[in-house]
Amino acid sequence: MARIGSRTLHQLIYASRIAIPWPDQGREVDQIIEASVRNNQAVDVTGLLLVHDGWFVQALEGPAEAVLNTYRRISDDARHGDCRVLHAGPGESRSFEDWHMCARHMTPADEAILDTLSMKGLFEPHRLTGKQALRLLKAVRGVQHSTRLRALG
Numbered sequence: 001m002a003r004i005g006s007r008t009l010h011q012l013i014y015a016s017r018i019a020i021p022w023p024d025q026g027r028e029v030d031q032i033i034e035a036s037v038r039n040n041q042a043v044d045v046t047g048l049l050l051v052h053d054g055w056f057v058q059a060l061e062g063p064a065e066a067v068l069n070t071y072r073r074i075s076d077d078a079r080h081g082d083c084r085v086l087h088a089g090p091g092e093s094r095s096f097e098d099w100h101m102c103a104r105h106m107t108p109a110d111e112a113i114l115d116t117l118s119m120k121g122l123f124e125p126h127r128l129t130g131k132q133a134l135r136l137l138k139a140v141r142g143v144q145h146s147t148r149l150r151a152l153g
Contacts, residue, residue, distance in 0.1 A: 001090045004044065010064035011091035012071050013133045015125035016056045019081035028079055029103065036101035045070055048096045048137050048144075049103040053123040056080060059137050061094050087130025095138060098145075113139045
């Protein structure tokens with residue numbers, strides 16, 4: 001169990017249905033990310049948001065109170081429907097320490113991630129275990145790092 005100063009690291013992973021009409025989704029998701037970066041930085045929360053096939057899947061990590069308050073705010077947000085916690089508890093170490101919030105929309109080219117993780121067919125993240133969800137988000141993190149490094153090179 002990792003400590004942040006005198007506090008214990010907490011990790012929470014959830015899935016929710018996107019409750020934003022299609023034409024507004026891109027703009028609304030951009031607003032969510034912008035607000036998340038600002039809010040998460042202020043309370044030492046890091047994480048990754050995956051947007052795919054009508055779903056959000058997100059990992060939040062940081063001090064327990066900050067993570068739980070952040071999730072409470074998300075679950076009360078009308079842009080999220082059918083919020084389900086897939087995992088919550090103490091964390092060994094941060095998995096997304098590089099980002100106060102990073103978001104990625106999966107593209108057809110990213111479908112190989114789902115194939116590799118044996119998640120072919122209908123994307124139903126609310127049925128994932130916490131371990132499966134973390135594996136998915138870590139795979140997306142790897143793609144994000146690789147893409148960012150190629151963009152910088």
